[in-house]
Amino acid sequence: MSGKRQFDGGTGIGARLDELAVAVGFMSRLPVPFRDVPLSRAAWGFPLAGTLIGLISGLVLLSADALGLPSLASAVLALAAGALVTGALHEDGLADCADGFWGGTTPERRLEIMRDSRSGAFGVLALVLVCLFKAAILSDILTRFGAPAACAALMAVHTAARGWLPAVMHFIPAAGKTGLAAMAGRPEAAVALAAVLLGLGGGAAVLSFTPPQAILALILASGLAVTAVAALARRKLGGINGDSLGGMEQMAEAAGLAALAAVGL
Template structure:
């Protein structure tokens, strides 16, 4: 009997505490962006490493807040009559300011490491290097070009409200795809950002994906964007993230924070692509 009680107490001690939706959202905003968030009642150390075993359930809400300035830029630029190209560029500038180019840095480091080294150890060493190489430069340039062009296409084929909704819809799903990789793929390093925050359970990742789907669908319906395009974008995003996960596992043994950043960039491009394609088909 005593042994059963001891085992139960140990299990309870190991089980991560759920901090509440507001605090979890604030933690995610601080981790994923540069946006200032005040201390909320009941919060602990603001500078401590977040516990990602449960906190990322609230990531979709945090992602919407992080992307909100960029969505407002898309709306304002579109209503002001700026070209799609200018609007797309301004949206990406606003996103980079909000996040500190957090995900873009991961994409560049992943490209340099995965394709610039010949052994897992050398690839991981390159990924830790703050300098950017030719692979990283090309990957970053292509990401910026594709996202700006696709936002411009969505604006031209819908309206300013549609472009703003697309920016908001892509934000939670693209980050949830990275979260799914964190939950399902082993860490390539025993140290580093991805290893330090802890691994969420599959249930946590699925909750984040489900919330992302609901939020994105609501935004698309409100802005009269095709749900078929959203679902196509989500399918493309999931396929791209899965392909990246397989590549990373083969070349470096698993995921890192940089790989998660690259997954977000792939997924964001995929969501815009799905919406742009479907809007084009509907216009024919």
């Protein structure tokens, strides 16, 4: 990010755009202008950043399908595009979660393992299985419902998954005094609520052409996935950290895609 400008804490449209730029810049490697805004204030923009990431991933899916590639290959390319846009931010968190949650016996040891940049057996296995699962489900959606529906599904799950994260950051304390979650701070209730509403409303808007039960399935599945990982982080670590937030996002994506495939678009 470039073009740093001091944040003045305002409440107008300029301040909101500054916050959105920080949310997009944090969630992705897109070259957005840098704004000196606390991440806890910008967290409401996480789901909108997810919409953009999902759109890019979806456009790759549409292009691959238009070129006549097999559905599984198109799905893999779409997921790879999403990982490239985010710098594999959430995938890395998922792998670290698996290593830490099941590789240590105390919260301190688990956090130490998660800070290690090397991936262990649990992390590699979790990452491979979740990526394979998402690719298989996305390929099925593409085959059964077509490329536009699969693109919409990607946008919806990316949006909804990130919409839950500020609420988790608001309600569950950070594990330890260092790390991303501690650095980001605790979003205010209004910020967390705005993120949830944007995440669910954005996902519903993208899926407006689908039966209502598809939207409900996405909301329930992504919410339950985030809740499960958050509860596990609370039990294993005593709170949340950046890696556990990444794990929540990845599991919410996978659960959301599975729910849409099961209910039908």
